[in-house]
Amino acid sequence: MYRQLVRAAGIAAALLLSVSAGHAQSRPFAGLDGTWSGNGTISLSDGSSERIRCRAVYKVDGSGLSLKQTLRCASDSYKFDLSSEVTSQGDRISGNWTEASRNIVGNLQGTAGGGKVDVVVESPGFTASLLMRTNGNKQTVQISSKGDIRSVTITMVKS
Numbered sequence: 743m744y745r746q747l748v749r750a751a752g753i754a755a756a757l758l759l760s761v762s763a764g765h766a767q768s769r770p771f772a773g774l775d776g777t778w779s780g781n782g783t784i785s786l787s788d789g790s791s792e793r794i795r796c797r798a799v800y801k802v803d804g805s806g807l808s809l810k811q812t813l814r815c816a817s818d819s820y821k822f823d824l825s826s827e828v829t830s831q832g833d834r835i836s837g838n839w840t841e842a843s844r845n846i847v848g849n850l851q852g853t854a855g856g857g858k859v860d861v862v863v864e865s866p867g868f869t870a871s872l873l874m875r876t877n878g879n880k881q882t883v884q885i886s887s888k889g890d891i892r893s894v895t896i897t898m899v900k901s
Contacts, residue, residue, distance in 0.1 A: 775802045778881075782896030784817060787889070792817040796896060807831075835861065 778798045785791040796815040803809070813824040828837035828850075836851045848868075852861030859874040863885075870887035885894040 775800055777901045778898045779901055780881075780896055780898030782883075782894060784820070784891055785893045787892050792819060794820070794894070794896065796898065798898065835859075 776799070778800065779796065781793060781795045783791050784794050794815055794817040796813060798811055798813045801810045807830050809826075809828045811824075811826050811828070813822065813826070815822045815824075822841060823843055824839055824841050826837055826839040828835060833853050834851070835853070836849065838847065838849050840847050846865060848863060848865030850861055850863045852859065852872075859872070861872045861874075863870050863872060868887070868889060870885050870889075872883065872885045874881060874883045879900040881898045883894070883896045883898070886892065
């Protein structure tokens with residue numbers, strides 16, 4: 743169960759960091775300041791799945807190139823309390839995240855542009871790929887890994 747929680751935290755961090763990058767342009771985080779929420783599904787390696795609910799708070803710096811966030815997600819079996827810092831240089835994005843209650847850290851690297859984000863999120867012993875598309879105030883995130891959590895699909899909207 744602990745391994746699943748660690749991996750789920752990594753996936754949630756991927757969501758947190760990648761959602762931010764969906765507005766890749768000269769100011770990639772423009773319009774994100776505020777609160778976002780949504781829900782989706784986590785599919786596990788044993789074939790089961792669960793609904794997940796998430797709420798994120800975004801704070802964009804004055805340049806629009808750096809972002810600090812918090813993310814809280816919950817399903818029937820998982821609960822996360824994540825924070826992150828993300829920066830952008832051109833179409834490249836990178837960041838670090840922490841899951842405070844479990845003392846887990848990781849990083850993210852990838853590209854963002856044209857409403858599409860392709861990233862890889864990593865922490866010790868865990869890697870996941872993520873594809874995200876943004877259309878207005880709606881963001882759809884698809885995450886896949888070969889671990890206990892096989893996929894996550896979440897839709898978030900700005901409140």
